[in-house]
Amino acid sequence: MTGGEQSAAPSAAPVLLRTEGRAAHITLNRPKALNALNHDMIRRIDEALSVWEHDPAVETVVITGAGERGLCAGGDIRAVHDDARDGDGTASAAFWRDEYHLNARIARYPKPYVAVMDGIVMGGGVGVSAHGSVRVVTERSRIAMPETGIGFVPDIGGTHLLARAPGELGTHLALTGTQIGAADALLCGLADHYLPSAALPAFLDDLAGTPVRDALVRHEQPPPPGRLAEQRAWIDACYAAGTVEEIVRRLLADGGPExxxxxxxxxxxxxxxxxxTLAAVRRARRLGSLERVLDQEYRVSCAALSTPDLVEGVRAQIIDKDRAPRWSPATLAEVGDADVERFFAPLGDRELGLAGPGTYPQGG
Structure with missing residues (x-):
């Protein structure tokens, strides 16, 4: 993993590792699957970070995605679907355990971790990028946490990130799964720097011999205008409501087409x-640390495996692609407080445990 070394048959490997000068590079290499993460990829990234953390020759770590479409479209949700439908959920739980540990590690990594969030960056792709210390977006960036559309809940520390966005912007993005571009990602705290995509090759070349901050100064530019800043008034007013039903009522009463x-x-x-999701984002604001929120998200994700909506949502959106999920329950009114609360129930000896024993306040 050092000195430019790669493993055998690197073009077939799901993660490519190389060093160029002072920079170590992780390339997610499943372009046909839009670089969706599987368990093997999570392990390979974690192992590389372990090596490079203690390698004095490595000054900076960079993560990019192979192909032209984006960094990463998320986790391998088809595998989660199959496990929830046909298995006992242990494979998905093991995947999330290692993935969430990796998310926390990236957030605390002692060296600059440069995430190139070019193109599509969704779900698990946000997890391996937006927790980094240097997050670069381009005019092609399309960033989203689209989980509610497949009967799932934002994870990978997503509720932590979105809970910290200004006003209720994070609530809006968490509930709708709306894709945002560069300026809005900067506004919401999901990214730090805008570079035009044409500047990326020169920027990455500079990292071989130049500190990150100096390389950014050479290439950083103001982003094209976003959309969310001008929508803050109605977003903040509507999403400040205490329930999803009231949020919907306020949106419909607002009168604006958006x-x-x-x-x-x-x-x-x-x-x-x-x-x-609404409960998770609100609780994430109170929990504070990323580790506590990841512990909560692990509870929620494991609970989702036993619900019909995850299997049905993936079927409708990913497998059959009929875009006509049959949710159960089918309406907001049918989802009671107890139905929500069970997603946050303690897991006993199956807890993720990132925040340490006894540090998770019961009841959120």
Missing amino acids: AKETAETLLTRSPTALKV
Whole structure:
């Protein structure tokens, strides 16, 4: 993993590792799957970070995605679907355990961790990038946490990141799964720097012999305008409500076309996932540390494996692609407080445990 070394048959490996000068590079290498993460990829990234953390020749770590479409479209949700439908959920739980540990490690990594968030960056792709210390977006960036559309709940520290966004912007993004571009990612705290995609090759070349900050000064530019800043008024007013039902009511009563369209979008999402997501984001604000939030997300993700909406959502959006999920329960009114609360129930000896024993406040 040092001195430019790669493993045998690197073109077939799901993660490519190399060093160029002072920079070590991780390339997610499943372009046909939009670099979706599987368990082997998580392990390979973690092993590389272990080596490079203690290698004095490595000053900076960089993560990019192979192909032209994006960094990473998320985790291998088809495998999670199959495990939830046909298995006992242990494979998915093991995958998430290692993935969330990796997310926490990236956030605490002692060397600059440069995430090139070019193109599509969703779900697990956010997890291996937006926790980094240097997060670069381009005019091609399309960033989202789209989990409610497949009957799931934002994870990989996503509720931690979105809970820290200004006002209720994070709540809006968590519930709707809306894709955002560079300026909005900067506004929401999901990214730090904008570079035009044409500047990326020169920027990455500079990292071989130049400190990250100096390389950024050479290439960073102001981003094209975003959309969320001008939508803050209605987003903050509507999403400050205490329930998803009231959020929808406020959106419909707002009178603006964007608010109405947002309400219509929410009503296509899993009612259970919406209510659990709202609770998760609100609790994440109180939990504080990323580790505590990841512990909570692990509880929520494991609980989702036993719900019908995850299997049905992936079927409708990913497998059959009929875009017509049959949610159960089918309406917000049918999802009670107890249905939501069970997602946050302690797991006993199966807890993720990143925050340490006894540090998770019961009841959120």
